[in-house]
Amino acid sequence: MRQHDVSAPRPHRRRSVSRRSTTALGLAVAALALSGCAGRVQDGFLPRAATQNGEQVTRLWNGAWIAALAVGVLVWGLILWCVVAYRRKKDDTTLPVQLRYNVPMEILYTVVPVFMIAVLFYYTARDEATLLDTSKHPDVVVNVVGKKWSWDFNYVNEQTYETGTQAELTGEPGAEKNLPTLYLPVNKRTEFVLTARDVIHSFWVPAFLQKLDMIPGRVNRFQVVPTEVGDFKGKCAELCGAYHSQMLFNVKVVPQAEYDAHIAQLKAAGNTGQLDNSLSSKKIMPNQQGILQDSGTK
Template identity: 50%
Template sequence: MAHPTRARGRSLIPVRITAVLMGALAAPAGCSAEQRDDWSRLALPEPATEEAPLIGDLWVGAWIAALAVGVLVWGLIIWAVIAYRRRGDELPKQTRFNIPIEFLYTLAPLFVIVPLFWHTIDNQDKITDIRTEPDLTVDVVGYQWSWTFNYVDEDVHEIGTINDRPTLYLPVGQMVRFNLGSPDVIHSFWIPEFYMKQDVFPGQPNAYQVTPDREGTFEGRCAEFCGPFHQSMRFNVEVVPEQEFDAKMDALREAGQTGLVDPPIRGAYDDEPLDPDDPGGDR
């Protein structure tokens, strides 16, 4: 005979599980509209470009597919535990070389992998399509350890240093092409609210285009560990009206930051000049 305390404890387990599940389902109902919007993006920040939904929808869709597979697997596990639980000392029937089940194990994952693969390739082709002529071209150069922004159409530039973050100005509502390059190691150009991230390879230029559709101040960063001062490779992004963007370009001209420049071969320091005889050395 089971101990009464243990029996009572076991009887409370389903009640506790039900309470936890009901609490988890009821939690979003008590959130504000902004919080529910955050939940709908599944941890992604609020998008700031016209192209961001292509990535956001793929992200949410992948989570929905993963949850569906998880629910199915958890359900089968629970069903097997209950239906085939031990009922005595007799060894249950062993199943080996079950062709239908093995066929199901092979076929079922394809119904998940093939749609995800197709949607990924389709969205990737749309996101990386740069055949449309942009309104603005920015040559982005990542180096140890900061960024240079060359505004090609305006013939001005801004250089960042390890101590001073550069600011990238973009006009709202205009398509921008980022031409990415590096003179030293692999970096990764990432503005989280743009959802798009692309590696910056030495000797192998990359490019992508986005159309900022929301004014605001954002933070960009390098998403590839590139050296001991990787954490310094942050930059500010200002998406502003066209008039303010033009004013900023004029300010760069007045400051003498005209022309398109190449960054130092290795690093950009405020407090110590680079050794021109040792461009590839380590600090």
């Protein structure tokens, strides 16, 4: 007579334990993810916008995702409905009616995607035009010069500058203090005039949610209004050579008085005029000649 080991777990018990373990693991992962992302859902899991333009980017991003999720839920729902409603029955041996064409259906799945793309294109083009609009008079103009592998900042209105050298990232705390630092006054409109000395770079402050390429021989520009005092990080977003990853800079958004004090410190250190970037200030700022005097380059 065969004897059974009553201590051995039964198959259905093993499956039940496995399901409970998987469920518990899934809930733990979900809780961990939600705890790490708490407070950022309203930003679409983007960095919190620190400029007026950034808030507009966040709205466009969230709107696009909401529309995409709505379409996804509709499509997934229709797929599941078809799977359930038209599943093969055990006693059904006949094939459904075979149709070669269904013109209304073909028109539907052609027109609807075109309409969706048109709507997305409209809102993207509208916001892009706003983000790149430089028709408003800026309070501060900064000519940002990209170079391998650092940054120069020409404060055009104030006729002073700050120059940077390639970062030496040792892994030790405090290394970032040696990076070039861009100062901006809070709640004031700043225009970035972007030029490059050598190869294509890209000016990017992640907290601004906006970046733009810097192309040799070409001037690109955009404006921002920083809305939050604080320290932020900037970097090059275009692969530009061996030390691209070390092409970093700091951004300090400060009250106007602190900004003025920093400008005074730069002038006191002898940083007067503008650093040469192979472009005259007349070409850099063609719309500002009523305000600025072309004093040449240093």
